[in-house]
Amino acid sequence: MMYVIAGFAIWGLGWLLNLYLANSKWSDYRAMNIAVPLIFGLTVLLVWECFVIGFDVNPVFLPRPSDIVLRMAIEMPRLWADFVQTIVKGALTGYILGGLAAFAIAVLADRSEFLTSGVLPVGSFMAALPIVGIAPIFVKWFGSDWESKAAVVAVMVFFPILVNVVAGMRDTTSMQRDLMRTYGAGYWPTLLKLRLPAAMPFIFNGLKVATTLSLIGAIVAEFFGSPTVGMGFRISTSFGQLALDMVWAEIVIAAIAGTAFYGIVTLIEKGVTFWHPSQR
Amino acid sequence: MTQEPTIDAKGLHLTFETNDGPVHALQDVNLEINKGDFVSFIGPSGCGKTTFLRCIAGLETPTSGHISVNGLTPDEARRVRAYGYVFQAAGLYPWRTIGGNIRLPLEIMGFSKFEMSQRVERVLELVDLTGFDKKFPWQLSGGMQQRASIARALAFDADILLMDEPFGALDEIVRDHLNEQLLQLWARTEKTIGFVTHSIPEAVYLSTKIVVMSPRPGRITDVIDSSLPKERPLDIRDSPEFISIAQRVRDGLRAGHAHV
Amino acid sequence: MTQEPTIDAKGLHLTFETNDGPVHALQDVNLEINKGDFVSFIGPSGCGKTTFLRCIAGLETPTSGHISVNGLTPDEARRVRAYGYVFQAAGLYPWRTIGGNIRLPLEIMGFSKFEMSQRVERVLELVDLTGFDKKFPWQLSGGMQQRASIARALAFDADILLMDEPFGALDEIVRDHLNEQLLQLWARTEKTIGFVTHSIPEAVYLSTKIVVMSPRPGRITDVIDSSLPKERPLDIRDSPEFISIAQRVRDGLRAGHAHV
Amino acid sequence: MKSILPVLTIIAAVLFIWTLAVVPMNMHLTADQAQRSGAIVTPDTPVARKETNGIVLALKNPHLIALTYVGKRPNLPSPHQVGLEMFDTIFGKKITSKRSLVYHGWITLAPTLLGFAIGTLLGVLLAVGIVFSRVMDKSVMPWAIVSQTIPILALAPMIIVVLGAAGIHGVLPKSVIAAYLSFFPVVVGMVKGLRSPDHMQLDLLRTYSTNNVQSFWKLRLPSSTPYLFASLKIGISASLIGTIVAELPTGAKAGFGARMLVGDQYGQPILSWAALFAAALTAAALVGIISLVERGALRKMGMKPA
């Protein structure tokens, strides 16, 4: 009971602290962008810990955060190997391949209205292929190792990037286009000097959504066949063994890696699209 | 070739379809502009000045009628980069600095690095924006943006300059200064210039030909060939000739308004 | 209350931080505007006219100095809807028709349906756009859009009207017409008006007070109280008094430019 | 409607490549099978064939090419196999039959729609919160991102078990997973959209001294509309995928997901492929409906649809 009350108290305190920080005069500092979510996260963890103890939750259900941290400390080498297998080999490779393909197809299709209006619906059809359907097929085609995971990721990230590149390249004002026309600018100058720069805010939208998709894709595909290493392998195996602390340790790694990946893309976006109203 | 007009519009019509009915932006417009002419377009707002300029530049396709530029279609002329165009709004690319915006046409037309920086510097000076080349458009005032867009159009030497109210957002002093500069440029280079303005003195001061337009439907109501000499000091504006031309323009304008 | 100036700026500074150094948009600006004044701001582009108007409206926060509006801070005054503001560019909402755009402030301020349609009709007529209420902004010419944005600011009766070059894109005839209308409105309603313009005659014709500004850093170089009577027919512009005030403004402007 | 021809063209191209790919993809299995029934195959052992690329193998054994199109458990079913299976299970069965894809489609569709509604509502609410509250902006957005980096298939069983323990069965648990996947694109798109008004548009409202509620209805919401629809299209596909993922830990009993799984497990790839394509078609149809609504809405708002 004590713990439950403590949980609620921490909840309230964390919220108040954030309320204060976010509205304080420091709220525009860079550090606040990290501190506030961190406090939020820390609060969640503490409340979680208190509630698990207080409500006596069975650890095969929900482990305590402290157990998870402990597990992470013990299993570092294994977690690292899983990370390399799944994120570096599977997700990143697939992200790059899928991104390049989407980009190439978008730019190609964009040359003609005809191709674009054909590629987009077919692309959206592809995006709707559920991962639990394509993962077994790709494992069959490309084997159990990371290649099949990269293929799944490539397919998953393809559409969001494609749509955004296409939409972005159309997001120019008529005056901006007319200006290019008065220069008698051909396809390439218009592409390089107007359409691509103007498309950047959209492209980064797609790239950001794709970061989270790529992690999910690589991890989930391992459920359908893998070597005996990898985050998805570990999650499903540990889940079957009811080693929930290990499952959560991997989830934490996935969350950290995913957030970092997203953050890096966001940083690049800030640098590239500094001129867009949403960045100013 | 010298006989043939640089720009020749015959029986031009242009109708926009809108949600509540067609808008006749241009109706039976006929106009000849010769090489080296400085033509001003003046008329109430909505009379089709912008639309006509866009037709010349091949940015808008007339519903019917015929238009030729240097004996080519406007589209072809556009492709051989016959025009410099200044839009009614500045329309700078937000991801480029002022310098970068001016460099844009130069890059496209393949000028050398050195040539580019020289030209950028020269036109920035011309429009009084020296030192602003590293700023981004949103960091400039409205008038400064407009001047940057004029600089952009001047940076490459197109034979035909089309300017849609380029000096609208500028004060009298700068405006006088730029008017003089423009006249000098025109005299020196023999460019053909199409120029939209709302200022009667400006139109009279600059032009060899003044086209008065009237709205609903947009059409030309008067074409005045200026009898002013090519050499025009600012104080020519007090000459009786100047005042009489201005009066004719004003009457034409008033007639257009009465029609409303 | 009648003693106290409606708008009172004391020692205003405003500096923008940009990628290549700070820009001093306003430096030590002091100005008092009394209730019922019609104040024009004139100066070369980039001298801070827009910035100062935005400070009055509470849209920009000065780096230092003090400003009060009706004894309130600009922010507070904004909150009691003391202002009507016309921006330098039309800034109509593209998803609303012209009528819808004018109705926008009225909806927000909770006017009745009937009242709204009456007011929309009235101000559309005032700016000569009757019949255009169902068109979308991009179907209008530049000048027509600007007039629509003026109508939008006039539709609700704010005590203070701030207008940033409202007539820049209009031709002389319409401009004269709107100038007269504005003067009438002002005389009738005793509004306090802040008005940015680049036209010296316009400034002199309209104002009770003319503020001449100069750039880099942006500051006030002259404040001219007009001795013209309140009743002003258009031909007052030929009176010697008018011409002498205009000359003073022109001199002030020129001095500002020389400084560049 | 004018996009029908281009779409058909692209589909034709895809089908063409697909048809070509069937040969090398299935060549090994076909060769193994042909050899068992006495045909002469080069190279003549499966182990040697494994080292040979599918195209080369096809060139060496042209007489087997036709057989690659009719295998019962191909690596890549040929388009006509999938097409026939789909036709048969969509039109050839009573829609109440367990063998009808229409029946399974409905099983999957119901949680999808409910989940989409929940997810969209949640997404819009969060986006509004993020745009109007600094605390929400700073603390919720990073965690919304984190939530999407958690592999859903790992989380799904726990959610299902927790809800099951709370006595919630049936459509709702699947909808929760569907909502979990669909809220994120809506948040991201809506935040972007609600922040898309430019300075002048915002300043105008400031001069009217609007409160947040008014600026939401009059400015932010209208200008976010294009973004909203773009997100809804992604969201509805995500919702469908969520439902299908959720069909595994809810005991893969019925629905597209169950068909895919069971087809895969019992060596009936054609059945899986048919379910896979039916799912994608369903999503495409849902996206199409949203596009139609979008068209109407944007036209009414005077925006020229792109």
Added chain:
Amino acid sequence: DGHANSVSLQLQWVTQAQFAGYYVALDKGFYEAEGLDVTILAGGPDIAPPQVLAGGGADAMLNWMPSALSAREKGLPVVNIAQPFKRSGLMLTCWKDTGITKVEDFRGKTIGVWFFGNEYPFLSWMSQVGIPTEGGADGVTVLKQGFNVDPLLNREADCISTMTYNEYGQVIDAGVNPDELVTFQYEEQGVATLEDGIYVLEENLNDPVFVDKMVRFVRASMEGWKYAEANAEEAAGIILDNDDTGAQNEAAQIRMMGEIAKLTAGSNGALDVADFDRTVATLLSGGSDPVISAVPEGAWTHKITDLALK
């Protein structure tokens, strides 16, 4: 009340003849005759029955004993109350042309294994015969096998895990001749562990109401099993009726029922303690990373079966 007579059973896989006894008992009204209202919850690749049990989502679960004992050690006290499966159906199926004839030949080969708590029997076996599972020329390379037999057909793996009653038949259905294959049944290798048993939470066994309904449940279930053994075709038909996916085919289910009958034959439902001890011994010999570290106490009870079979 409802609680006294309602039972929900969590299966460990999708509806198939492996679970025929329960479906038959339901369909033939054996449960009803005992006054029970039984719900059968199908399983699948992403369902851990012990977790469902812990969450209160089911009264009883089916599980393989290694997985159940491991859950017990993890702090989830599950107890075996009945053991309808006497023999193990687990085996490895290998291509003959890989040269594999005996266990020693596994070295340097790739083998597909089911994980998710089902890897223990294999790992124990390998550690008993001294073959490392970390790959290399000297050990086996382990693949986490998906839910189909493609790794074998595509020759990605030299051997895969199969059940006598299901996956093995699928390999044959794919056109493979039995004499192209070599099989290793865990039962014959002496490393068999007990498969599908009925488990409940230990604490529930203190509740007489619960015990009473379990007694009736086990009695009816065993009746179902015996009926299914004797009427394979009818049982397969019942499975098909209960399969909501509409994807199962009849021939495969009839064959599966036939093979399942061989595994349930010889069990009256009561756990044979010798089988239990053998399972525990196998698991304890699991080398460096054993499934369980000590002989489990109280992991089974005859309390239910004693009453049920009386």
